[in-house]
Amino acid sequence: MGKVRILFHLCLFQILLKECSSSxxxxxxxxxxxxxxxxxxxxxxxxxxxxxxxxxxxxxxxxxxxxxxxxxxxxxxxxxxxxxxxxxxxxxxxxxxxxxxxxxxxxxxxxxxxxxxxxxxxxxxxxxxxxxELPKKAPTITTINGIKQYEVGDMLQLNCTSEPSNPAADLKWEINKELVPDQHYIFNEQIVHGREGKLYVSRIGLQIRLSPNHFHWGKLKVACIGEIKAVFWARGVENIYIEQPIEQYKVLESSEGYWIANSGEKLRCILLIPAFLYSIFLKI
Incomplete structure (x- = not known):
């Protein structure tokens, strides 16, 4: 054991000597x-x-x-x-x-x-x-059949399209800030954009039968959230359908974008872009 210990210390000394003498x-x-x-x-x-x-x-x-x-x-x-x-x-x-x-x-x-x-x-x-390349603005929500008034029992059908990006954005639906299950997605696809084929557009469709549980205090809030996980980037756009017994009107709402640093020393960019929120009379 003594010889082994001596050889070990000699080897360690040679390694340290080489490190110290390295130019x-x-x-x-x-x-x-x-x-x-x-x-x-x-x-x-x-x-x-x-x-x-x-x-x-x-x-x-x-x-x-x-x-x-x-x-x-x-x-x-x-x-x-x-x-x-x-x-x-x-x-x-x-x-x-x-x-x-x-x-x-x-x-x-x-x-x-x-x-x-x-x-x-x-x-x-x-x-x-x-x-x-990040999308230049938030995803866009459109209706499949042009309907903008909904009530309990109606079929809600919407499309959401992202701006071109690389990597492609992951899209998801939320109703009243709760994730919509995948079985209500009628399509979820990524399409090559432009001649170079280096940008991608994401599209996602929603089809769901509305029930009383979808309306909170007379309000149905639908959001499409786009995420690029590589850089913790997220943008969202939402449509609000609200009960208003007197008139139908539009509201312009905006929020500031800001940066947050996390413990992994990466940056998470959360940008909420100004979006038109449709306020529409509902019969509930």
Whole structure:
């Protein structure tokens, strides 16, 4: 047992000695998890090096090199190489901080930073970035048969359509802030939008026989909620059908959009867009 313990401590000492004597180290690579199409993106390669110890620093996307820094190369210390979806802003970039201009869907992929010492020690770390496009406004609710007055016993038939996005939005129905069971969905589909085929429109249909339980204090509130789970984004639009014994009128209601940071350091965007809410006389 004594010999085993001695060998263990010797091995541990050699490992620590190598770490302490290493001329360079790569602490972290920071890449945005999600970016909106058309935005700029900043990539960070956090490394430490002793003076004159760095031989090269390289950036790759999906194993294709797009940036190189070689401090010993007097004629051309920094270089960028053509890769689809990558435009390096050389004027705003430095070895440890790369700025990509106007990312697009082809910019999605795995980004890797590789550093090499003059002793040819190589360290690398990588992260993934996905480029997305959010809908420009809330989903739209339309009636299948044009009816905007409902009472107990009527068949409620509605369509909901999302704005183009990537990834596609997930749609769901709510009545009086309660989820509608799937058996009342007459269709739930995603359609390719545009010639490029990189945006998607989601459509969902609702068909349900109205009962007294659907009316709370003379009010039926139907909402279509669109979610893009990748970035915790959600928008909703709702129609309110309310009992009004004197007249029929329209109300314009709006709410502010705001950002909430959660413990996972991702952002949840909840945006409620101004929507026309129809107030319609009901017989109950």
């Amino acid at each position: 360079i180290s790569l602490d972290a690579v920071v890449v945005p998890t999600y970016k909106l199409r058309g935005d700029n993106a900043t990539l960070l390669c956090n490394y430490r090096t002793k003076p004159m110890s760095l031989y090269s620093l390289k950036w790759y996307k999906d194993e294709q090199e797009f940036y190189r820094f070689e401090p010993w190369n007097i004629n051309r210390q920094e270089q960028s190489f053509p890769v689809k979806g990558i435009t390096v802003d050389m004027g705003e970039s430095e070895p440890s901080k790369i700025r990509l201009r106007k990312v697009n869907f082809m910019s999605s992929g795995i980004y890797r930073c590789e550093i090499t010492s003059k002793d040819f020690e190589i360290y690398e770390k990588y992260e993934q970035m996905t480029v997305i």
